[in-house]
Amino acid sequence: MSVALFTHPACLEHVEPPSHAERRDRLHAVIEALNEKDFPDLVRIKAPRAAREDVRRVHTSAYIERLASARPDADGWLRLDPDTYLSAGSFEAALRAAGAACAALDGVMAGNFDKAFCAVRPPGHHAMPDHAMGFCLLSNAAIAARRALDVHGLERVAIVDFDVHHGNGTQAALWDVPGAFYASVHQADFYPGTGHAHETGAMGEIVNLPMPAGTGSADWRDAVATTILPALEAFAPQCLILSAGFDAHKDDPLARFALTSADFAWITTNLCAIARKTSCGRVVSLLEGGYDLQALGRACAAHIRALEEA
Numbered sequence: 001m002s003v004a005l006f007t008h009p010a011c012l013e014h015v016e017p018p019s020h021a022e023r024r025d026r027l028h029a030v031i032e033a034l035n036e037k038d039f040p041d042l043v044r045i046k047a048p049r050a051a052r053e054d055v056r057r058v059h060t061s062a063y064i065e066r067l068a069s070a071r072p073d074a075d076g077w078l079r080l081d082p083d084t085y086l087s088a089g090s091f092e093a094a095l096r097a098a099g100a101a102c103a104a105l106d107g108v109m110a111g112n113f114d115k116a117f118c119a120v121r122p123p124g125h126h127a128m129p130d131h132a133m134g135f136c137l138l139s140n141a142a143i144a145a146r147r148a149l150d151v152h153g154l155e156r157v158a159i160v161d162f163d164v165h166h167g168n169g170t171q172a173a174l175w176d177v178p179g180a181f182y183a184s185v186h187q188a189d190f191y192p193g194t195g196h197a198h199e200t201g202a203m204g205e206i207v208n209l210p211m212p213a214g215t216g217s218a219d220w221r222d223a224v225a226t227t228i229l230p231a232l233e234a235f236a237p238q239c240l241i242l243s244a245g246f247d248a249h250k251d252d253p254l255a256r257f258a259l260t261s262a263d264f265a266w267i268t269t270n271l272c273a274i275a276r277k278t279s280c281g282r283v284v285s286l287l288e289g290g291y292d293l294q295a296l297g298r299a300c301a302a303h304i305r306a307l308e309e310a
Contacts, residue, residue, distance in 0.1 A: 002041070002043060002113040002114050002115075003041070003042055003043065003113060003114065003115045003116065003117060003304065003307045003308050004042070004043040004044075004045050004104065004107055004112070004113040004115070004116040004117070005034060005039075005042045005043065005044050005045065005116070005117055005119060005304075006045050006046075006047045006100035006103060006104050006116060006117070006118045006119070006120070007027070007031065007044075007046070007047060007100070007118070007119040007120060008046055008047040008093075008096040008100065008120070010089065010092045010093050010096045011024075011027055011047075011093045011096055011097060011119075011120045011121050011122075012024045012027055012028075012093075013087070013088075013089025013090075013092065013093055014087060014089055014090040014093035014094070014121060014122050015076065015077075015087040015088075015089065015090075016077075016085050016087070017075075017077055017085060020085070021135075021253070021254060021291045022121065022122065022123070022135040022291070024121070025293055026121060026290065026291070026293065026296060027119060027120075027121050029293040029294070029296050029297040030119045030287065030296060030297060030300045031119060032297060033296075033297035033298065033300050033301045034117075034119065034300065034301065034304060038301070039301075039304060039308075041308065042304070043113055045103070045107075047096045047097070047099050047100035047103060047118070047120060048096070048099040048100075048102075048103050049092075049095040049096060049099045050095050050096075050098035050099035050101075050102055050138070050143065051099075051102070052064065054098065054102050054143055054146070054147050054151075055095075055098060055138060055143060057143065057146040057147070057150060058129060058138075058139050058142045058143050058146055058173045059127075059129050059130070059138065059139070060129055060130045062130070063129070063130045063131060067086070067090075067091050067094065067132075067137060068091055070086050070091070072086060072087055072088055076088070080131070080132040080137075081131070081132055081133050081134075083133075083134055083135055084132045084133060084134065084135055084136065084137070086132075086137075090122065090137065091137070093120075093121065093122060094122055094137040094138045095138075096120060097118070097120035097121060097122060097123075097124065097138065097140050097286075098124070098138045098140045098143045098144075100118040100120045100140075100286075101118055101120075101124075101140040101141065101143055101144035101241075101284065101286055102143065102144055102147050104116035104117075104118055104144070104284045105144045105147055105148055105152070105239065105241075105284050106147075106152075108239065108282040108283070108284060109148075109152050109239070109282065114281050114282070114283070115272070115281070115282070115283040115284070115285070115307045115310075116283070116284050116285065117244070117285045117286075117287075117300075117303070117304055117307060118140070118284070118285065118286045118287060119287050119300075120140070120286070120287055121287065122135060122136055122137050122138075123135055123136050123140075123245075123287065123288045123289060124136050124137070124138055124139045124140030124141060124142075124143075124169065124170075124243075124286065124288070125139065125140075125141060125161055125163060125165075125167030125168075125169055125170045125243045125245075125288050126165070126167065126168055126169045126192060127139040127169040128168070128169045128172055128173075129169075129172060129173055133168070133169060133192065134165070134168075134169075134191065134192055135289075136169060139169045139170055139173050140286050141159050141161070141167070141170050141241050141243045141286055142159070142169070142170045142173035142174055144241055144284060144286075145157045145159055145174060145177075145180055145241055146173075146177070146180075148238075148239050148241075149177070149179055149180065152239075154179070154238045154239055155179050155238065156179050156181065156235060156236060156237050156238050157179065157180055157181070157237055157238065157239050157240075157241065158180075158181040158182070158183070158232055158235055158237035158239075158240050158241065159174070159180075159181070159182045159183070159240075159241045159242070159243060160183045160184075160228065160232060160240065160241075160242055160243070160271055161182070161183065161184040161185075161186070161242075161243035161245070161288070162184075162185055162224075162242070162243070162244065162245060162248065162264070162267055163184075163186065163243055163244075163245020163246075163247060163248070163288040163289045164186055164187050164190075164245060164247045164248040164252070164254075164255040164257050164289065165186055165187070165190065165191050165192065165245070165247070165255070165289060166184050166186040166190075166192060166194050166195025166208065166210070167182070167184055167186075167195075167243055167288075168192045168194040168195065170182055170184075170243065171184070171194065171195070171199065171201070171206060171208075174201070174205075174206075175201050175202055175206070176201070176202035176203065177203075178203055179205075180203075180205060181205045181206070181207075181231075181232070181235045181237060182201070182205070182206045182207070183206070183207040183208075183209070183228045183231060183232060184207075184208055184209065184243075185209040185211065185220070185223065185224055185227075185228060186208075186209070186210060186211070187210070187211065187212075187213055187215070187248075187255055187256060187257060188210035188211055188212055188213070189210075189213075190213070190255070195208045195210055196208060196210060197209070197210060205235065207227065207228060207231045209223055209224070209227050209228055211223060211257075213255075213256035213257070214256055214257075214258065215257050215258065216250075216257075216258040216259070217258070217259055217260060217262070217263050220248075220257070220259060220263060221263065221266060221267075224267060224270075225270070229270055229271075229274065232271070232274055233274050233277065233278070236277075236278040237275075237278055237279055238278065238279045238282070239279050239282045239283075239284070240271060240274070240275045240278075240279055240282065240283045240284070241283075241284045241285075241286065242268075242271065242283065242284070242285040242286065243286055243288045244264075244285045244286060244287055244288060244300075244303060245287075245288035245289035245290060246264060246288075246289065246290030246295065246296050246299035246300065246303075247288075247289035247290050247291055248263075249261070249264075249290065249292065249295040249296075249299055250295075251292045251294070251295040252289075252290065252291055252292050252295060253291055253292060254289070254291050261295075261298045261299045261301070261302040262302065264299045264302050264303050264306075265302040265303065265305065265306040266306075268285075268302075268303050268306035268307060268310065269306045269309075269310055271283070272306070272307065272310030273310065275310075276310070281310075283307065283310075285303065285307065287300070
């Protein structure tokens with residue numbers, strides 16, 4: 001099946017302070033892992049900027065203006081929260097990341113390709129409607145979901161988030177939006193402190209699956225198979241968006257799950273199987289976390305292989 005790869009050099013110009021986990025080497029590792037020799041069939045597309053009207057469906061105008069007008073200090077950064085920084089190229093990078101999500105959505109809806117992966121940064125699933133958080137500036141997955149509903153006229157769109165951290169920003173953006181399903185499997189009692197099972201949204205369309213530190217492949221797969229996959233299939237989305245974080249990998253330094261690349265391929269295959277039933281196979285995947293460079297590259301490659309073969 002045809003898969004498009006969206007990225008842009010501007011995503012490398014979001015520069016964090018030295019030793020920051022969310023560094024631009026992450027994107028280098030992903031692009032290297034998805035090289036043309038190993039992935040000759042990927043349709044490679046340069047990400048456009050997101051239109052302001054798309055961003056405003058999720059974020060307040062005041063917050064967008066703060067990002068657009070912010071100027072880094074003499075050291076080259078403006079600290080937005082304890083973990084999140086803005087450099088001179090950050091807002092352009094964020095617009096390209098959100099723009100990739102929107103363009104990928106448009107492409108799968110038009111039938112230009114079956115699936116898409118957006119190799120972009122900064123990530124998005126912690127970005128709140130009115131402030132940055134957890135390395136994230138704009139809520140890329142939520143922005144794409146709202147475009148699916150409001151521009152393409154879909155009645156049901158779903159986001160499945162398998163980053164090891166709960167996507168509190170995505171959840172907040174979609175909490176009371178009819179037709180927007182959000183499911184997350186993540187480490188319990190961990191950053192950002194949200195994602196409890198009782199958080200189901202105003203429409204009952206949110207499914208949170210917190211799992212204990214140390215969770216390995218067998219327990220994780222069983223929980224996903226018995227909780228998230230049936231709920232997603234029952235919702236029957238017309239388009240599926242993935243918040244593809246790879247920091248649940250056993251080698252990742254920021255969390256305590258014990259997954260392997262094969263687990264990311266497994267969940268991708270199973271999610272795509274549901275998409276074939278409900279949404280003509282339309283899947284848009286967005287890079288979120290993953291902070292061990294070698295593990296990130298291997299996991300991304302396994303994810304793309306699964307997208308291609310599904």
